[in-house]
Amino acid sequence: MTVSTEQSAAVDAASLLDLYQQMLLIRETEKAAFDQFMSGKVKGTTHLAAGHEAVAVGASSALRDDDYVFATYRGHHHAIARGASPGECLAELMSKATGLCKAKGGSMHLTKADHNMLGSYAIVGAHLPIAAGAAWSAKLRGTGQVAVAFFGDGATNIGAFHEALNLASVWKLPVIFVCENNFYMEYTPIRSVTSVAHPAADRASANALPAEVVDGNDVVAVHEAVVRAAERARAGNGPTLIEAETYRHYGHSRTDPGKYRPEDEVAYWMERDPLRITRDRLGELGVDRDALEAVEASVAKTVRDAVEEALGAPDADPAEAFTDMWADGSATWRT
Amino acid sequence: MTVSTEQSAAVDAASLLDLYQQMLLIRETEKAAFDQFMSGKVKGTTHLAAGHEAVAVGASSALRDDDYVFATYRGHHHAIARGASPGECLAELMSKATGLCKAKGGSMHLTKADHNMLGSYAIVGAHLPIAAGAAWSAKLRGTGQVAVAFFGDGATNIGAFHEALNLASVWKLPVIFVCENNFYMEYTPIRSVTSVAHPAADRASANALPAEVVDGNDVVAVHEAVVRAAERARAGNGPTLIEAETYRHYGHSRTDPGKYRPEDEVAYWMERDPLRITRDRLGELGVDRDALEAVEASVAKTVRDAVEEALGAPDADPAEAFTDMWADGSATWRT
Amino acid sequence: MADLSTYRDAVSEGIAREMRRDPDVVCLGEDIGAAGGVFKTTVGLLDEFGPNRVWDTPISEQAIVGAAMGAAMTGLRPVAEIMFSDFLACCYDYLANEIPKMRYMTGGQVTVPLVVRTANGGGLGFGAQHSQAVENWVFTVPGLKIAAPSNPADVVGMMASAIRSDDPVVFFEHKGLFASKGEPAPSDHVVPLGEAVVARPGSDVTIAALASTVPLALAAADRLAADDISVEVVDLRCLVPLDARTVLDSVGRTSRLLVVEENPFQGGWGGTLVSIVADEGFETLDAPIRRVAADCVPLPFADALEDEVIPTVDKVVDAVRRLAAY
Amino acid sequence: MADLSTYRDAVSEGIAREMRRDPDVVCLGEDIGAAGGVFKTTVGLLDEFGPNRVWDTPISEQAIVGAAMGAAMTGLRPVAEIMFSDFLACCYDYLANEIPKMRYMTGGQVTVPLVVRTANGGGLGFGAQHSQAVENWVFTVPGLKIAAPSNPADVVGMMASAIRSDDPVVFFEHKGLFASKGEPAPSDHVVPLGEAVVARPGSDVTIAALASTVPLALAAADRLAADDISVEVVDLRCLVPLDARTVLDSVGRTSRLLVVEENPFQGGWGGTLVSIVADEGFETLDAPIRRVAADCVPLPFADALEDEVIPTVDKVVDAVRRLAAY
């Protein structure tokens, strides 16, 4: 396992500003999702990714458009980073007919298949073998595609994680396992139930995967790690494991205030907000306030419009409950 | 992971002769089981452990009588090493009322609970968390007992293996994981489906377990490794993983001739038959032919008598099919 | 009259009572300690009983239930929590192949006195992987006792029986009932497993219900009373042991049976119950036997869609009306 | 007349035919390659199609079925083998929570065209963990098609439909039937999923059977013919889609139904079928509906004990006699 300390290399202002805009779009969408949950427009539950933006945007920007992405129930950032619009995401949360999944999936299952964002999975760790299978398929079809599975620190203690890593390694599959280590499961710190310090990276050698621990709040560092991993994968050299250290700004889900996290710890990480880090670097690169404010204004408008769009959309049609179980569109199981 | 190369230390002739006798008892019982299978007296299937004797006897002789043992469907050697008689084992295989499990378990499920040999499990890897649970119980009850789980190389690629190792490590449980690496699953070599060279030992560091690779055909080497592990466990220092390299003399099960194994490989391992190795060492220790022959004669008689006893025992009573599902002895599920 | 208790609080109360009387009772599960459980059903246990009896686990369902099994085989009475019942699928080998078979296949050498508690059922908009009523999953496997209480007092009383049981018990706590209130359990309250109860007597139609569908059936019975249809509601309480006798006796009086179950129609437990009545109660029947169960699709996220799929009071009222008119 | 084919050979023949017509069909599983499968049901596939289409896997049931799912979502048609159906419990999350829900919960964005093949059932003395008939486990979950052929020609024809299906299919091959012989499948033989067949016409009693219980029912029908009891045997072939219509029509003629199933009575699929007939076929019934299923205990090792538990010709004959005499 290598811990990449190297300052993330130079990146030009224009592309960094673009990454910043994408991260900001996610942040503002998550804020909107939280507000709508509070106002009762979003039912069920949500797991917001505010704080994790650099992982999604850094990784996504390192991938080909046709690469496969698999996310968890905490997956809004990955859906948006792969091109889902804030409007169709929010509509899904608000049980609207225009939702990404026609309001049949909900917050935990955002999916944008036409962009090869192949789903958000709510059984911890279950998608890791599935992502390996997509990579196996890409290998067999010779497409050069890579599959990326994003998962949490808590997923590293479940059996499917081990099975997926071994299969990916022994079959040399073009898959990248990206752990978003935010140091907590739901309310319990990962270190209290895990035998090693780096829950993901310290497990890689057991299945002969190269591993990197990266600053998950540094969008450029994540981007570069994924570029390296994708190169290995496309060159036929098999899977890579990346552990990106980050932090969630909201609680685990719904209205959880996250009181189980020490204040100083929270403060430390708020200091290291990925948006702030990127803004600072943009400053160093000579991007002035006006440019930033222009971006911020346009993102704010996009999300405002998205909320309006979602609120105004028609509710999901109850009849949809009986469609699309089978490939023929029906849900008939007997004569 | 350490590979213990050190010549196994001196052991006195008397105790080594005793270990030899136990191994021979297992070998002869397995031969009898095979003959009875061939003659149609044993139904279903058997997975014989001939070749693995040194693992069972070496480990068992390092344990306290009240320590817990969990084995696999290939478990005759562990049942006998923990004090099950060849007669009650063979009776079980022959569907007799006097069988260890009243003929309700069969070859794959030999259990001798009054000796804390807590079962043979036929779902690969499933017993590893169970053994961890027995160790957890011993720790909570403060008994100083250790739990030992024996499993095959193939079990190291299943999720339960990873979950058990993490839990045992993080809870510092007094459990010893002993892999009987015989280099094959059923008919497929373990190396062809495993990402690392030592399927068990190379996985230990992922959960911060100390690991040793030992010569599984050297009964003294196994004994000493388990002594060290048991000391660690009883001292409250947690689990240990031991990978004992060995080889099966029969095929995987039933009448499998094992043709998928190269002849020279088989020859190499037959040279290293644990009984032969022990006999040679006994010679070096000055034990003469007569002493050996005396042991061999008594074991032969024991097993001959066991076969007679089993053949002569009454068949299992069909009414037993409806007993002992519930603790009250009944099998009633409704009014 | 004592204050009402919530179903949610009854869970921790029921566990605490048993932990007080028996030091061998230990709890393990995800976030059950300091956090008091994600459904707040283990609040106070860590404080009262300490870290040696209340263990937070990693996200390792196989290790949780497997370890509970090993501990149960060696002198403890573990109470394992699987956070959402949907996740029983992640440790199903233990529920299907290990725990229920251990005693039988060892010829009675070993007992496995454990409880697997889990939050079951839908109606909260948690979507396809966090809303299922899966009591039918474990009902397919002989060797497990299956408890599913419908009210706070039964939660306490059945928890006592489950933890004291020398047989393995899967204990379903219904998510939709956590906030519901009822009479608190008297001290030393014990409800034996396998005894159904007539929750409301009636003469025209028998409804057999379990857990969440009991309040549903009672609400329907109220509405139907208005049009002079008298409904008898049987709360099964357990699927194993299954108190078929109480249902057969009730149908003997009403000659009409409706089974209301939250699990899907295909493979739902109601099928087994109906098959018993269609055989042993055949001569008492004056009408077809009907089932109101979840439709055979995954559970959709949107409330309006989920209501289409799971049993509702309207669906029960309609089904009873048609049966009574038959 | 062509030579008879074994059920065992029909499995590899059925897979090979589809692999020839569609290069996207790939196989994975434990010991399926060089070894040709532990039941010898994949013999010849590695030789004919090579290592890029026939993959030996580690003992990782979750990875096997999970990888098959990912491959199915991205353009392939994987055929995954789970060696013994008991081991479906080790990957049950994929069968219960992932595969059957993916299409529905994405609003139809994704299809999962895969087949999970597995050796099912008992009668061979393999004991509690290697003998179960577990078709009821997957029957509890909407979203899976379930095929369980009873003869070699159906194995080939239903395998063709299963592999060509754009929906996930669990394909049960019965261990007890592998050595059985029957007419070989004609070329291009395709049996649609969800069409039951009357395997033997009769007028007194209908037996609904599946896989291993079809030959059992036919043998019983032969014996009963001797005492002038005319039995109609319906081979369901699939549990999903369930061809209830064919059973209802048959009961319409015979007015008596016996369901013979190898899975346990509690939670067995027969309960669901009975509940359909006890509702929609109620008026056609002249006798109680009965089920011959496995008793509700784990499967014991000894043959004499196992025969006590699982359906036998004697038990079927006896049950039909009592129904006919009712």
Ligand SMILES: Cc1ncc(C[n+]2csc(CCOP(=O)(O)OP(=O)(O)O)c2C)c(N)n1
């Ligand atoms: C198999 C399984 N067990 C438990 C849960 C309940 N659960 C949902 S999220 C979560 C915490 C996961 O933590 P982590 O993997 O670190 O992801 P994070 O939420 O921190 O992003 C748990 C325990 C689940 N969804 N699946």
Ligand SMILES: Cc1ncc(C[n+]2csc(CCOP(=O)(O)OP(=O)(O)O)c2C)c(N)n1
């Ligand atoms: C979960 C599971 N998958 C597959 C099997 C079928 N099976 C029985 S033994 C075996 C090979 C196990 O190999 P290994 O662990 O090396 O043990 P060995 O037989 O060599 O002692 C397999 C695949 C099983 N019993 N359980």
Ligand SMILES: [Mg+2]
């Ligand atoms: Mg986390």
Ligand SMILES: [Mg+2]
């Ligand atoms: Mg092996």
